[in-house]
Amino acid sequence: MDFISILSIFVLACFVGYYVVWSVTPALHTPLMAVTNAISSVIIVGGLIAAAEAGSDVAKWLGLAAVVLASVNIFGGFAVTERMLAMYKKKDK
Amino acid sequence: MDFISILSIFVLACFVGYYVVWSVTPALHTPLMAVTNAISSVIIVGGLIAAAEAGSDVAKWLGLAAVVLASVNIFGGFAVTERMLAMYKKKDK
Amino acid sequence: MLAYLIAGVFFILALRGLSSPATSRAGNRNGMIGMAIAVITTLVTHDIANIVEIGIAIFLGGIIGVTIARKIAMTAMPELVAGFHSLVGLAAVLVGWAAYLNPGAFGLLTGDGSIGAVSKIEMGLGIAIGAITFSGSVIAFAKLSGKMSGSPIMLPGRHVINLGVLGAIIVLTALFALAGPGDTMPLIVAVTVLAFVIGFLLIIPIGGADMPVVVSMLNSYSGWAAAAMGFTLGNTAMIITGALVGSSGAILSYIMCRAMNRSFISVIAGGFGADDSGGGKGEPREQRPYKQGSAADAAYMLEQAERVIIIPGYGMAVAQAQHALREMADVLEAKGVEVKYAIHPVAGRMPGHMNVLLAEASVEYDKVFELEDINSEFAQADVAFIIGANDVVNPAAKTDKSSPIYGMPVFDVDKAKQVFFIKRSMGGVGYAGVDNDVFYMDQTMMLLSDAKKMVEEIVKAMD
Amino acid sequence: MLAYLIAGVFFILALRGLSSPATSRAGNRNGMIGMAIAVITTLVTHDIANIVEIGIAIFLGGIIGVTIARKIAMTAMPELVAGFHSLVGLAAVLVGWAAYLNPGAFGLLTGDGSIGAVSKIEMGLGIAIGAITFSGSVIAFAKLSGKMSGSPIMLPGRHVINLGVLGAIIVLTALFALAGPGDTMPLIVAVTVLAFVIGFLLIIPIGGADMPVVVSMLNSYSGWAAAAMGFTLGNTAMIITGALVGSSGAILSYIMCRAMNRSFISVIAGGFGADDSGGGKGEPREQRPYKQGSAADAAYMLEQAERVIIIPGYGMAVAQAQHALREMADVLEAKGVEVKYAIHPVAGRMPGHMNVLLAEASVEYDKVFELEDINSEFAQADVAFIIGANDVVNPAAKTDKSSPIYGMPVFDVDKAKQVFFIKRSMGGVGYAGVDNDVFYMDQTMMLLSDAKKMVEEIVKAMD
Amino acid sequence: MKIAVLKERAAGETRVAATPETVKKLAALGASLAVEEGAGEAASISDAAYAEAGAEVGPVAKVVADADMVMGVQAPDVAALSGAKPGAWVAATFDPFGQRERVDAYAKAGFEALSLEFMPRITRAQSMDVLSSQSNLAGYKAVIAAADQYGRAFPMMMTAAGTVSAAKVFVMGVGVAGLQAIATAKRLGAQVSATDVRPETAEQIKSLGGKPVFAEGLEASGEGGYAAELTDEQKAAQAEMVTNHIAKQDIVITTALIPGRAAPRLVSDAQIASMKQGSVIFDLAVAQGGNVEGSVPDQLVEKHGVTIMGFSNTPAHLPADSSALFSRNLFNFLNAFWDKEANKPVLDEEIGNAIRLTRGGEVVNPRLSEAS
Amino acid sequence: MKIAVLKERAAGETRVAATPETVKKLAALGASLAVEEGAGEAASISDAAYAEAGAEVGPVAKVVADADMVMGVQAPDVAALSGAKPGAWVAATFDPFGQRERVDAYAKAGFEALSLEFMPRITRAQSMDVLSSQSNLAGYKAVIAAADQYGRAFPMMMTAAGTVSAAKVFVMGVGVAGLQAIATAKRLGAQVSATDVRPETAEQIKSLGGKPVFAEGLEASGEGGYAAELTDEQKAAQAEMVTNHIAKQDIVITTALIPGRAAPRLVSDAQIASMKQGSVIFDLAVAQGGNVEGSVPDQLVEKHGVTIMGFSNTPAHLPADSSALFSRNLFNFLNAFWDKEANKPVLDEEIGNAIRLTRGGEVVNPRLSEAS
Ligand SMILES: NC(=O)c1ccc[n+]([C@@H]2O[C@H](COP(=O)([O-])OP(=O)(O)OC[C@H]3O[C@@H](n4cnc5c(N)ncnc54)[C@H](OP(=O)(O)O)[C@@H]3O)[C@@H](O)[C@H]2O)c1
Numbered sequence A, B: 001m002d003f004i005s006i007l008s009i010f011v012l013a014c015f016v017g018y019y020v021v022w023s024v025t026p027a028l029h030t031p032l033m034a035v036t037n038a039i040s041s042v043i044i045v046g047g048l049i050a051a052a053e054a055g056s057d058v059a060k061w062l063g064l065a066a067v068v069l070a071s072v073n074i075f076g077g078f079a080v081t082e083r084m085l086a087m088y089k090k091k092d093k
Numbered sequence C, D: 001m002l003a004y005l006i007a008g009v010f011f012i013l014a015l016r017g018l019s020s021p022a023t024s025r026a027g028n029r030n031g032m033i034g035m036a037i038a039v040i041t042t043l044v045t046h047d048i049a050n051i052v053e054i055g056i057a058i059f060l061g062g063i064i065g066v067t068i069a070r071k072i073a074m075t076a077m078p079e080l081v082a083g084f085h086s087l088v089g090l091a092a093v094l095v096g097w098a099a100y101l102n103p104g105a106f107g108l109l110t111g112d113g114s115i116g117a118v119s120k121i122e123m124g125l126g127i128a129i130g131a132i133t134f135s136g137s138v139i140a141f142a143k144l145s146g147k148m149s150g151s152p153i154m155l156p157g158r159h160v161i162n163l164g165v166l167g168a169i170i171v172l173t174a175l176f177a178l179a180g181p182g183d184t185m186p187l188i189v190a191v192t193v194l195a196f197v198i199g200f201l202l203i204i205p206i207g208g209a210d211m212p213v214v215v216s217m218l219n220s221y222s223g224w225a226a227a228a229m230g231f232t233l234g235n236t237a238m239i240i241t242g243a244l245v246g247s248s249g250a251i252l253s254y255i256m257c258r259a260m261n262r263s264f265i266s267v268i269a270g271g272f273g274a275d276d277s278g279g280g281k282g283e284p285r286e287q288r289p290y291k292q293g294s295a296a297d298a299a300y301m302l303e304q305a306e307r308v309i310i311i312p313g314y315g316m317a318v319a320q321a322q323h324a325l326r327e328m329a330d331v332l333e334a335k336g337v338e339v340k341y342a343i344h345p346v347a348g349r350m351p352g353h354m355n356v357l358l359a360e361a362s363v364e365y366d367k368v369f370e371l372e373d374i375n376s377e378f379a380q381a382d383v384a385f386i387i388g389a390n391d392v393v394n395p396a397a398k399t400d401k402s403s404p405i406y407g408m409p410v411f412d413v414d415k416a417k418q419v420f421f422i423k424r425s426m427g428g429v430g431y432a433g434v435d436n437d438v439f440y441m442d443q444t445m446m447l448l449s450d451a452k453k454m455v456e457e458i459v460k461a462m463d
Numbered sequence E, F: 001m002k003i004a005v006l007k008e009r010a011a012g013e014t015r016v017a018a019t020p021e022t023v024k025k026l027a028a029l030g031a032s033l034a035v036e037e038g039a040g041e042a043a044s045i046s047d048a049a050y051a052e053a054g055a056e057v058g059p060v061a062k063v064v065a066d067a068d069m070v071m072g073v074q075a076p077d078v079a080a081l082s083g084a085k086p087g088a089w090v091a092a093t094f095d096p097f098g099q100r101e102r103v104d105a106y107a108k109a110g111f112e113a114l115s116l117e118f119m120p121r122i123t124r125a126q127s128m129d130v131l132s133s134q135s136n137l138a139g140y141k142a143v144i145a146a147a148d149q150y151g152r153a154f155p156m157m158m159t160a161a162g163t164v165s166a167a168k169v170f171v172m173g174v175g176v177a178g179l180q181a182i183a184t185a186k187r188l189g190a191q192v193s194a195t196d197v198r199p200e201t202a203e204q205i206k207s208l209g210g211k212p213v214f215a216e217g218l219e220a221s222g223e224g225g226y227a228a229e230l231t232d233e234q235k236a237a238q239a240e241m242v243t244n245h246i247a248k249q250d251i252v253i254t255t256a257l258i259p260g261r262a263a264p265r266l267v268s269d270a271q272i273a274s275m276k277q278g279s280v281i282f283d284l285a286v287a288q289g290g291n292v293e294g295s296v297p298d299q300l301v302e303k304h305g306v307t308i309m310g311f312s313n314t315p316a317h318l319p320a321d322s323s324a325l326f327s328r329n330l331f332n333f334l335n336a337f338w339d340k341e342a343n344k345p346v347l348d349e350e351i352g353n354a355i356r357l358t359r360g361g362e363v364v365n366p367r368l369s370e371a372s
């Protein structure tokens, strides 16, 4: 992929990020942080590649470590968000 | 540019477009339409390329025609928006 | 091209600016800058065989555009925008054809010297959408400018015809993509023609009241056309802008439908779903045109006003809107707007009816004026805000000897720059049971809702 | 990879869902789906030499993550999030190092078998930002969980030190990019170490009150780190997500600062700009911690409640908030919430003070209850909404013999699930001039503002 | 044209038909005004104020002498008018059904009697309608007087010494006076309910924050916005509703009238007996025969521990305001028909015929001919 | 323990110190109640109601005989108490400064006089404070009585016959009564302004929608939330402010008191003369010497066209509510100190010493010793 495309994607994603949170209710700030945190663990992709490919043993172990850390985050982040959001379950009327 | 990048850009731009107008005051609907109209004349870029390059005379004239049409739009669109927005000049207090 | 990305960003900032009056003018400037960047970049990065012709073309277009923009009446804005749309649509068709005829210039040639299938699909889509935009916009323009009847024109069997034509376009585009180099011309011609036809067919059955939504929808189409061409040309600016315009136009039509309480689907599907009944609910006793507004509109105009005169009547009492009204006045006063209350001697159903309610809402006495004291001030007022009053603002009392209210002094609300009129429906009448010319004045905006609800919404919309 | 784009879209939808309580759970699901797509795509599109180890790694991480998430107390959420951030930061550092050590696997090798300069810059940035995120988050975690004093720790000359370290990181990264294949190792090690240090230095001087903003800012950093790695790897999902998280985190911190009335710059600049004074304005007479809420928070909780009891006091009268209050109750009742007013015998400054005002606002008498009749109902109430009352809810009247109000019957607001307390500042007191334990209860949220303004904002925030 | 304003002679009448303000305005039209000495005294208006406004102030004989028109609140006895021009107008309230003899006397004396209570209820005559302006004040006064009589407070007060609950006020008859009574009681913090026989009043009651209490299926709207008389069946339905409702009320204000007839009986002795000790009933219709059994004008009657009160002339208890509004009604009336050239008012048919009782020695009003 | 409730003997006193409600509650505590025949009559309470609540109803001698305690609104003459136990408590208002002889007589007779108006203004005694509960009702009544007296309407009314402008009401002295007066006048739609010498009242006035009008630099807060007496200089400043303001007022309500002293003179004859004809002044302090020059208790005084009124005992004009609140104050007082075992109330020092006037034949109250 050429740099311009990547940069375009990056810039546009920044705009989306900007807009998407403008209207968030303050009560949801913490869950939102937890989710974004979980999402930013997409870095796991990098860890997976490092762990998957042969070539450097050190790199492999670093990758595996990164996968562990990111997994903690992913599972923990989503799970904790789910718990927080349970408070906001619409009451039954 | 590969198709995936282009598509990514396209999708992200759609999101931005979506967010950007959600909060528009109804009173600004018409100016907003005029501006988006002017902006969509970015198609002039295609016209310019067609007109600029040698190769096919028909294509060149088509291109030139497209440039004329798009220019009407660009100048007309921005100018008319400016006029409409003059109404919304903040009153002096 | 980084420059194209920058142009795209400027376009985003342009639309963003347009979302609030305070930033709207800066937004428009950003749009201009973005466009300048896109055009200049294109010229700089291509070897230009025909710079003179191009210069003339731009100059010509510019002159025409600016002239139209200057001359046009403010009231003709919607039709102007529709007209402009048609130009964008046509330009897209032309560019598509140019690309088809001179693929080399656009870098579309594959190894074997023909155009790639994907490129052809994109090209076909661009041309088709452009053509639909063009003919649709022409119809919208004609309807809005009164060159054609605004009422929906229903062809018998239009659903079948429309579906057939649309299907044909899709099939032909696919064939066009797959056909060998020599066989493409008739196919692309057919696509172009059919697309012109379907644009026409789609808009013809939509009534004048829905036209603003249609214009916005066509706006969206023009964006998609630009995006399709952008795909063909691999041009970031066109893709970003096209997608931006396409999606924002679609959302805008949706928002407009919601504000008008119309189903989005039934409007955009146009020829497919348009219900055959005429628009508007709660028929006025005489079918005269009137403007209906939303709380947001009222909020905006009130905030911009310097002097507002509120005329309460029996409807305010019925709705018990006095507290909300006081709140609205508070907010306006905090913004520096001068607010006065004009009380008619017989407003309500008992002497002093309005006074009781305004006192309950703790409106200061020095803001409450009787008819003789305030009637001359309407000429200086930016807004006359009529809330549940009716007979007491009816000009028939001054002019129509046969009216049951003839001879009663009334407020001269017609002198105010803008009139807002809150009542529940066009059907309802006042105590005297007569129609009111104020509804149909140019500067009147009807706010049809329960008075309390409407005022509360106005308060919400202000900030 | 189309799949990565799709994952990115799901992430966007996830954040979008989180913007309103109604869609928040769906949003969280979308996030999970997006993550699953990203992970599976990666696994499928690479030849996996170590699938078993990877499986174990994921499983291990998953177990730990879920366990922590289950066990943690709800009150420890902010520190948990901070802790999680540190993991992301560390993961970014590790991935960066892995890429540095095995560039071939990531397709980073140029023709001559070395890593390209651009890739090295991206890599260096990724590692540096990741390291800052890591050490910063560790400090934030320690401060929030009380493992470290929450008060700002001010190193002398910290501004100079910080600037020096930051400059060094930039210079070293540039050198790293330009250095020949053999010379890079010490440089990247130095960058990593210095980045860890600067993260530590930046957060240490920030006080506990500003920590939520810091956490959100670190969140943003972790996004930028992911984006930087995405650039290195040319991975759409990482770029989109990184940019998304980066910008949304930054905006979120900005919004939070605004809500807390703190300057964004002074908070994020942390070590650079932190003013040396302690946080909070209008010191409470005793420095005890309390929760402050916004109108939007109150609006949300009120809407979700089934039973709300409003306790008006002298402050409501001073603010003349009765009309706005009535309006709020109307809106709540329209949403099916039961609203009652609890009037204390000596609320206000004259007998029947509250009754006069509520009657003025046309509150029905059958919703107004005296102390004895309603005091037992607080246990069933979801929200006790205290507006301008103070002494009449002070539990000291029941427990503290030395209090000047000892012996007066008071409302048992502590029995309600949630307490909102409107007053202008923590400094203000009631007639008796004594502090009130209700401010500092777990379930109390202080709404510090003029009562009328606050209630109006709550009404606006409800819809 | 000379207009004479007399001091009211009726017992308890405190109002006056012109104020310095209207004297000045009438003089500006071209009339010359003469006001009897002491005419405004009870309404806190001194003779000097009239003189300053441009009126000639003097004894009755001098004032009436050669007058083209006499203005009064209650029509004076013909005897007091000797000296006025033959055929002179007398604009005042005449109570034409109740005091038919007086009308006949006016006819015999050759005066043109203009009865202001016959002003038609059309939009343009609203500003001349003395019934509206006086009923309005009467409705206010009834509540104030009842509140002053009542041994408790109207508003709810939750105090350290316990709660005073809000008084329950029931307004019967929701015309002009009834609506103002609702508004006033509501202002004072009472819980107000009200009833009428015209269904459109339900919305009006609510528009003032009151609660409508209607007997089912009762509908008796008459002409011109007035009520019609009830059938026996309707009366029974209404009585039942009242019986159920009234026992819980602290204050009852009755205002029901039917034009040209005795006031309807709305509250019976048995119903009064069901009320709480210390309750108060104000009968605004007491002068027209009373809506309440046992009510006596200008007396406090105590029955079953309930006080029944009512004034024979309620507006006269707010002399200053009622005079101001009455005189402005009169001015609006003359002003609307004033003919600059003739320098006198010239009535049109719709209003002239409606209010004119006598002319040229005859009783000419159609409503009086019907009634007799 | 036997508690006796007497019929009030003071002229114009309509209240009673116990209602069936408090009788029942006191009985529940363990007291036995005796109520004099006809005690509740003026407050619309029948003897039967007392009997039903558990009291013994009878003639005065039988009621007082052997009583451990006598409750009254105004303290009875000692003569009426013969037969009560020696050293019996008498809880009532004593007007100790004004009627010192009565206090001495109580001392001589050996009764323990508990003066309820000496109840300290501390938070826990709020529910026993008869001054607050009675002033509150007095403030309400003053406005209603003034409104009934006034020849115009209070609220603004814009009508077809012209506009009635809102009455301007000026409340002087913003204690409990003054605040309730502000609230009531405001409710009726008047334009209300008010003044006091305690600066914190400015906010309180605004909290009821009134407009504070203060003389500059005036600050005279005394002890316990009461006002102190003004210096001559302050008096001059206040007088000037009043002179400027009062001429524009239609209604003036004065409520200013200083504990233990004559009521301050706030309105002079010259100031009255500057007011409009028909204005009304209600002097709530008339019994304590009057805030207004020329005011006479229970009489309508007309001066310069202005009516000055005031009741010697305002709460007595709302007998039902004032009795209910007074008796609940009394009950709250006894209840707070009731000792189950002794089956009688046992006072603590703070409150007991504050309200006790006499004991063991001596006048024991510090405020009285100071004053003498
Ligand atoms: N003041 C007096 O003493 C008195 C006495 C008797 C008669 N009148 C007569 O009453 C009339 C007074 O005029 P006016 O201008 O006050 O009132 P009006 O002419 O009776 O008009 C009332 C208006 O309020 C609207 N309305 C009713 N309920 C509403 C609600 N809940 N929300 C929003 N709008 C509502 C009605 O239209 P919709 O139904 O469409 O909503 C109507 O347009 C005059 O004709 C006067 O002669 C006055």
Ligand SMILES: NC(=O)c1ccc[n+]([C@@H]2O[C@H](COP(=O)([O-])OP(=O)(O)OC[C@H]3O[C@@H](n4cnc5c(N)ncnc54)[C@H](OP(=O)(O)O)[C@@H]3O)[C@@H](O)[C@H]2O)c1
Pocket (backbone or CB within 6 Å): D312, D313, D314, D315, D316, D318, D319, D345, D346, D347, D348, D349, D350, D351, D352, D353, D387, D388, D389, D390, D391, D392, D393, D422, D423, D424, D425, D426, D427, D428, D429, D430, D431, D432, D449, D450, D451, D452, F123, F126
């Ligand atoms: N009812 C009576 O007859 C009477 C008579 C005399 C004394 N009292 C005494 O008065 C007290 C009454 O208690 P209460 O609970 O009603 O009131 P309170 O204890 O006096 O408290 C008033 C509260 O309102 C807040 N406040 C003031 N202005 C405000 C505004 N504009 N917006 C928002 N909040 C505002 C104050 O805090 P901030 O300043 O921080 O905003 C304070 O917390 C009792 O102590 C009672 O004994 C009563």
Ligand SMILES: NC(=O)c1ccc[n+]([C@@H]2O[C@H](COP(=O)([O-])OP(=O)(O)OC[C@H]3O[C@@H](n4cnc5c(N)ncnc54)[C@H](O)[C@@H]3O)[C@@H](O)[C@H]2O)c1
Pocket (backbone or CB within 6 Å): C349, E121, E122, E123, E125, E126, E129, E131, E132, E135, E172, E173, E174, E175, E176, E177, E178, E195, E196, E197, E198, E224, E225, E226, E227, E228, E230, E238, E255, E256, E257, E258, E259, E264, E266
């Ligand atoms: N448009 C105008 O010009 C104008 C001017 C003034 C009044 N009005 C209208 O005229 C109407 C009558 O006003 P009014 O005050 O002179 O009426 P009114 O004094 O004749 O009667 C008072 C009320 O008593 C009611 N009533 C009669 N019999 C009753 C019964 N048996 N039980 C219960 N209620 C009974 C009547 O319906 C009326 O509402 C009102 O609706 C008023 O709004 C119109």
Ligand SMILES: NC(=O)c1ccc[n+]([C@@H]2O[C@H](COP(=O)([O-])OP(=O)(O)OC[C@H]3O[C@@H](n4cnc5c(N)ncnc54)[C@H](O)[C@@H]3O)[C@@H](O)[C@H]2O)c1
Pocket (backbone or CB within 6 Å): D349, F121, F122, F123, F125, F126, F129, F131, F132, F135, F172, F173, F174, F175, F176, F177, F178, F195, F196, F197, F198, F224, F225, F226, F227, F228, F230, F255, F256, F257, F258, F259, F264, F266
């Ligand atoms: N906390 C409690 O328990 C409690 C209970 C009841 C009353 N209070 C407070 O006690 C205070 C006094 O109440 P009160 O009604 O018994 O007072 P009051 O009857 O003694 O006096 C009435 C008012 O007159 C004012 N006044 C005195 N001299 C004046 C002058 N020269 N000019 C103008 N105004 C003058 C006083 O300041 C007071 O406001 C009030 O603030 C009230 O809130 C407290």
